[in-house]
Amino acid sequence: MSPESAPTGDDRLVPQPATIPPPTPSSHSAPYWEAAARHELVYQRCDACKRAEFDPAVVCRRCGARALTWARSAGLGTVYSWTVVWRPQQPSFVVPYAPAIIDLDEGYQMLAAVIGCRVADLAVGLRVAVEFHPVADGFALPYFRPA
Numbered sequence: 001m002s003p004e005s006a007p008t009g010d011d012r013l014v015p016q017p018a019t020i021p022p023p024t025p026s027s028h029s030a031p032y033w034e035a036a037a038r039h040e041l042v043y044q045r046c047d048a049c050k051r052a053e054f055d056p057a058v059v060c061r062r063c064g065a066r067a068l069t070w071a072r073s074a075g076l077g078t079v080y081s082w083t084v085v086w087r088p089q090q091p092s093f094v095v096p097y098a099p100a101i102i103d104l105d106e107g108y109q110m111l112a113a114v115i116g117c118r119v120a121d122l123a124v125g126l127r128v129a130v131e132f133h134p135v136a137d138g139f140a141l142p143y144f145r146p147a
């Protein structure tokens, strides 16, 4: 086991080290990752039916319109559900980590890890705020911390 993947010895949820593999943006997710690198959380909203859209899409998943406009999220939401990973799928990841589905106030959901608390503090409805931490190649990943 490499030093990066050594367990922390407790259940504190912390950001992953910058040595984890960086994201690989597609042409339609590139604006999302460019905003994340500036520590801004963005999502798309359909010009036709006004649905908030996430993950980055080419067409609206509700009405099929191609007119999706990027908008900045306040990055505030609540935990909808989560799981705790104790055994990393990739050796550079530090455990435990808690991937969670977050209900953003703008009306969309996204998957990101919760940090800044202990495993036992995780709860449905926990109020959280986004923050960003760097990984390789100039990218930054969103995490959510109890607000």
Ligand SMILES: [Zn+2]
Binding pocket: 046, 047, 048, 049, 050, 051, 060, 061, 062, 063, 064, 065
């Ligand atoms: Zn739509």
